[in-house]
Amino acid sequence: MDPKLKAANRRTGLILLSIALVFFFGAIGAKLLGSPVASIGVLGTAVLLFLVLAIGRHLRK
Amino acid sequence: MSSVPHDQVAGGHEHGHDEHAHHPTGIMRWITTTNHKDIGTLYLWFSFVMFIVGGIMALTIRAELFKPGLQIVDPEFFNSMTTLHGLVMIFGALMPGAVGFANWMIPLQVGAPDMAFARMNNWSFWLLPFAATLLVSSLFMPGGAPGTGWTIYPPLSIENGMGMDLTIFAIHIMGASSIMGSINIITTILNLRAPGMTLLKMPLFCWAWLITAYLLIAVMPVLAGAVTMLLTDRHFGTSFFNAAGGGDPVLFQHIFWFFGHPEVYIIILPAFGIISEIIPTFSRKPLFGYASMVYALSAIAILSFIVWAHHMFTTGLPAASILFYMYATMLIAVPTGVKVFNWLATMWKGSISLEAPMLFALGFLFLFTVGGFTGLILAIQPVDVQFQDTYYVVAHFHYVMVAGTLFAFFGGTYYWLPKWTGHMYDEKLADWHFWGSFIFFNVAFFPMHFLGMAGMPRRIPDYALQFADWNMVSTIGAFGFGLSQLLFLYVVVKTIRGGEKAAAKPWEGGLTLEWTVPSPAPYHTFETPPVVK
Numbered sequence: 001m002d003p004k005l006k007a008a009n010r011r012t013g014l015i016l017l018s019i020a021l022v023f024f025f026g027a028i029g030a031k032l033l034g035s036p037v038a039s040i041g042v043l044g045t046a047v048l049l050f051l052v053l054a055i056g057r058h059l060r061k
Numbered sequence: 062m063s064s065v066p067h068d069q070v071a072g073g074h075e076h077g078h079d080e081h082a083h084h085p086t087g088i089m090r091w092i093t094t095t096n097h098k099d100i101g102t103l104y105l106w107f108s109f110v111m112f113i114v115g116g117i118m119a120l121t122i123r124a125e126l127f128k129p130g131l132q133i134v135d136p137e138f139f140n141s142m143t144t145l146h147g148l149v150m151i152f153g154a155l156m157p158g159a160v161g162f163a164n165w166m167i168p169l170q171v172g173a174p175d176m177a178f179a180r181m182n183n184w185s186f187w188l189l190p191f192a193a194t195l196l197v198s199s200l201f202m203p204g205g206a207p208g209t210g211w212t213i214y215p216p217l218s219i220e221n222g223m224g225m226d227l228t229i230f231a232i233h234i235m236g237a238s239s240i241m242g243s244i245n246i247i248t249t250i251l252n253l254r255a256p257g258m259t260l261l262k263m264p265l266f267c268w269a270w271l272i273t274a275y276l277l278i279a280v281m282p283v284l285a286g287a288v289t290m291l292l293t294d295r296h297f298g299t300s301f302f303n304a305a306g307g308g309d310p311v312l313f314q315h316i317f318w319f320f321g322h323p324e325v326y327i328i329i330l331p332a333f334g335i336i337s338e339i340i341p342t343f344s345r346k347p348l349f350g351y352a353s354m355v356y357a358l359s360a361i362a363i364l365s366f367i368v369w370a371h372h373m374f375t376t377g378l379p380a381a382s383i384l385f386y387m388y389a390t391m392l393i394a395v396p397t398g399v400k401v402f403n404w405l406a407t408m409w410k411g412s413i414s415l416e417a418p419m420l421f422a423l424g425f426l427f428l429f430t431v432g433g434f435t436g437l438i439l440a441i442q443p444v445d446v447q448f449q450d451t452y453y454v455v456a457h458f459h460y461v462m463v464a465g466t467l468f469a470f471f472g473g474t475y476y477w478l479p480k481w482t483g484h485m486y487d488e489k490l491a492d493w494h495f496w497g498s499f500i501f502f503n504v505a506f507f508p509m510h511f512l513g514m515a516g517m518p519r520r521i522p523d524y525a526l527q528f529a530d531w532n533m534v535s536t537i538g539a540f541g542f543g544l545s546q547l548l549f550l551y552v553v554v555k556t557i558r559g560g561e562k563a564a565a566k567p568w569e570g571g572l573t574l575e576w577t578v579p580s581p582a583p584y585h586t587f588e589t590p591p592v593v594k
């Protein structure tokens with residue numbers, strides 16, 4: 001595989017993995033924050049933004 | 062445009078197919094393989110084995126419920142069966158099945174030589190048998206498997222025996238496998254598409270999986286976080302969900318359903334993708350409203366994140382929250398309706414033929430819509446309060462999961478079996494499989510609506526005499542449905558072993574890239590990417 005493509009794959013993979021880790025620790029951290037409704041709301045908003053950005057930025061490619 | 066007509070593909074199938082490439086043979090081929098087709102095959106067989114395991118558990122449940130009173134298993138074992146049946150079917154059968162289709166078809170449909178991370182792909186799969194073994198072996202632990210139901214709500218899940226720990230670890234491992242699989246799928250789709258294949262030229266199956274993979278990455282870690290907290294509550298003295306220590310059991314429900322509702326769409330969206338491939342092919346027309354299908358998929362995915370508390374209408378939510386979740390849930394009917402409308406419009410004035418894939422697609426369309434409508438009914442909070450934890454809910458989600466996802470998987474298997482094996486399947490037996498599944502599915506699950514409306518609670522091994530008749534009917538249907546699946550196994554094995562040779566494009570209406578390569582698909586495909594004009 002072309003090294004540039006390999007690097008791009010690795011970059012994409014790492015970004016996605018970091019998002020998964022944010023959600024994992026976010027779920028636990030949200031509980032530690034206190035108010036469940038607020039923290040899950042924040043997490044939900046993050047998910048929405050993530051979906052919109054993640055899909056939206058590639059639409060024209 | 063949902064697909065790429067052959068005349069728009071430069072090169073066709075001269076593009077680098079190494080038909081007789083050397084690769085390991087025997088068991089080592091399957092253990093060490095990094096080939097997307099091999100791994101897809103492994104996923105699909107694993108999924109089928111787990112489907113049989115989960116099915117046997119379902120039949121144990123139905124056998125116990127054949128008549129009132131306790132006759133076959135004790136109540137604790139019955140509870141373990143309901144828990145493991147749910148977990149095995151969701152994490153062992155349906156999700157790996159969808160990933161199997163993704164592994165086989167996404168590289169072929171986007172013109173990629175393989176998945177982006179081939180070694181990780183191998184690892185993603187081989188985690189699953191270990192996780193499944195952990196999960197099922199919880200049955201043999203002191204105290205047996207968890208009796209909590211698949212939702213593993215505390216406080217019961219905090220108090221359950223060692224089987225619960227094994228279940229938690231199994232969920233962790235299956236979650237890790239799903240996340241790795243999703244990273245692979247997203248990276249493959251975003252980075253390895255053939256030149257000229259813009260996102261809005263991608264087959265809808267790939268779109269459905271792209272969105273599903275994003276959902277998985279967002280919600281599987283949340284479930285992993287929830288079960289990690291459960292584990293620390295059980296063994297490390299924390300009180301996240303333990304009310305005795307100041308924790309909040311209802312919070313677990315919020316976090317669980319924040320995962321659990323998108324999970325429903327994780328299971329159904331790949332099925333939507335498969336159906337969106339089958340219907341145009343057998344209607345001999347391009348998919349109606351391709352762009353609106355993509356936007357509908359995205360809308361369903363986004364809405365799936367803001368409706369989780371409709372699973373918790375009886376937990377005492379504030380009135381404003383109830384209204385919000387009620388209306389947001391109803392809103393999902395709009396993009397789902399768009400999809401159903403577009404599938405019907407694709408068939409409208411099409412030259413339809415009713416081979417097995419199309420029969421399953423039509424069965425899906427009809428029965429999934431029934432499941433969707435009962436979902437709408439359950440979205441109405443005052444009604445939901447009556448139906449909460451009754452057989453009406455069991456009927457609803459089996460119409461979505463079985464008649465929805467499983468029928469799409471059967472249809473997808475028949476659709477792509479010629480490409481996978483190089484042989485045509487036995488159409489007559491496949492039709493029998495469809496009719497057996499369709500009739501017995503309805504015999505098994507439609508009466509559950511009546512039982513639920515009459516007030517029969519779910520997850521109980523015994524029940525009042527008034528529910529006896531419909532339970533008997535339902536059990537007969539369940540066993541008939543189970544037997545029908547043996548026919549499926551026979552048809553698949555028969556096709557693998559031989560039969561009429563399949564052409565590269567066995568379905569004249571097939572327009573996507575996989576039909577440009579020979580059948581069976583060579584071990585290596587698209588080493589030189591095709592150019593899509």
